[in-house]
Amino acid sequence: DIQMTQSPSSLSASVGDRVTITCQASQDISNYLNWYQQKPGKAPKLLIYDASNLETGVPSRFSGSGSGTDFTFTISSLQPEDIATYYCQQYDNLPPRLTFGGGTKVEIK
Amino acid sequence: EVQLVESGGGLVKPGGSLRLSCAASGFTFSSYSMNWVRQAPGKGLEWVSSISSSSSYIYYADSVKGRFTISRDNAKNSLYLQMNSLRAEDTAVYYCARSPELPSGTPRYSFDYWGQGTLVTVSS
Numbered sequence: 001d002i003q004m005t006q007s008p009s010s011l012s013a014s015v016g017d018r019v020t021i022t023c024q025a026s027q028d029i030s031n032y033l034n035w036y037q038q039k040p041g042k043a044p045k046l047l048i049y050d051a052s053n054l055e056t057g058v059p060s061r062f063s064g065s066g067s068g069t070d071f072t073f074t075i076s077s078l079q080p081e082d083i084a085t086y087y088c089q090q091y092d093n094l095p096p097r098l099t100f101g102g103g104t105k106v107e108i109k
Numbered sequence: 110e111v112q113l114v115e116s117g118g119g120l121v122k123p124g125g126s127l128r129l130s131c132a133a134s135g136f137t138f139s140s141y142s143m144n145w146v147r148q149a150p151g152k153g154l155e156w157v158s159s160i161s162s163s164s165s166y167i168y169y170a171d172s173v174k175g176r177f178t179i180s181r182d183n184a185k186n187s188l189y190l191q192m193n194s195l196r197a198e199d200t201a202v203y204y205c206a207r208s209p210e211l212p213s214g215t216p217r218y219s220f221d222y223w224g225q226g227t228l229v230t231v232s233s
Contacts, residue, residue: 001171
């Protein structure tokens with residue numbers, strides 16, 4: 001199975017800071033990589049699909065990039081409402097094996 | 110408004126069975142793949158199973174294969190997960206989640222809507 005290494009596991013940043021989270025796949029997954037936000041006690045929310053596509057209704061301060069094995073998720077200007085845990089998720093299609101990264105907890109400094 | 114509402118969770122003894130349901134509304138249920146994703150207390154997310162819109166394609170994580178069965182009833186806009194031979198490590202919040210399908214009928218495997226989850230606790 002493909003392993004996803006997500007880093008860091010947690011970070012603390014100030015409001016307005018640029019925040020970057022990385023996910024590395026153990027093998028080439030093309031652009032089959034999604035990013036989710038999960039707030040405490042809530043279901044995850046899709047932010048980015050297929051590595052770089054912003055889901056409808058998601059603020060433009062969120063972005064994603066990468067392909068192959070290395071992916072980056074960025075919050076361009078951290079807002080108080082962005083406090084959450086963020087997960088990457090990959091899928092390979094034949095047959096599908098979906099795996100999530102370990103998560104990154106984002107806190108306000 | 111898209112809504113997914115899970116039910117059927119609870120406390121069950123090891124080796125026991127439970128059937129989860131997910132009631133969908135606000136979209137054309139028969140046009141989407143559906144999935145179950147779980148989250149153990151304080152832990153990360155784990156994909157459990159997926160079923161295509163017409164039930165032609167069904168997939169499971171290795172951790173549940175042979176014990177869990179996913180199904181759907183498009184006439185009732187409902188998704189199900191039959192869980193047998195439950196183990197302590199199956200304790201988790203179980204979410205149902207929707208996946209768009211590509212024109213070819215292949216799921217895109219990005220989960221664009223999620224339910225609120227139902228807690229399954231396996232303990233003696």
